[in-house]
Amino acid sequence: MKRHLLAAATLAAISVAAALLAGPASRPALAGAAIASGTALASLWAYGRYGRATRRPVQQALLVFVVTFLVRIVLVGVALAVLVRAGESVVPFVIAFFVPYFAFTAIEGSLLISIDRGIGKTA
Numbered sequence: 001m002k003r004h005l006l007a008a009a010t011l012a013a014i015s016v017a018a019a020l021l022a023g024p025a026s027r028p029a030l031a032g033a034a035i036a037s038g039t040a041l042a043s044l045w046a047y048g049r050y051g052r053a054t055r056r057p058v059q060q061a062l063l064v065f066v067v068t069f070l071v072r073i074v075l076v077g078v079a080l081a082v083l084v085r086a087g088e089s090v091v092p093f094v095i096a097f098f099v100p101y102f103a104f105t106a107i108e109g110s111l112l113i114s115i116d117r118g119i120g121k122t123a
Contacts, residue, residue, distance in 0.1 A: 001048045004111040008044050008104060012037035015100040025092035028083050032096030035075045040104035043068040047111055061112055072101075
């Protein structure tokens with residue numbers, strides 16, 4: 001778990017730093033990187049807290065996945081609406097959100113595989 005959190009925290013720092021260096025597009029890029037990083041770190045924390053439950057760990061992990069996905073959808077929609085209203089370009093937001101998002105998804109998948117190994121024998 002600590003290895004996954006460390007990888008995600010490092011990726012989050014790199015994403016936010018890259019967004020800050022985006023020049024005039026740094027505001028929308030920072031919003032995208034912050035949403036991707038924040039939801040990924042919250043998701044990994046929740047997987048660690050609820051996904052390793054002794055009873056029904058797969059169901060708990062699925063619940064964390066669904067809730068985190070819904071939160072991401074809402075945050076992306078709200079951020080895009082705010083950026084469009086402010087006259088900002090949405091392209092830096094989309095790039096800064098989805099590039100780290102796919103990397104965070106790989107880290108989350110790796111964590112879920114490690115949770116699955118700890119369950120024991122299947123029926």
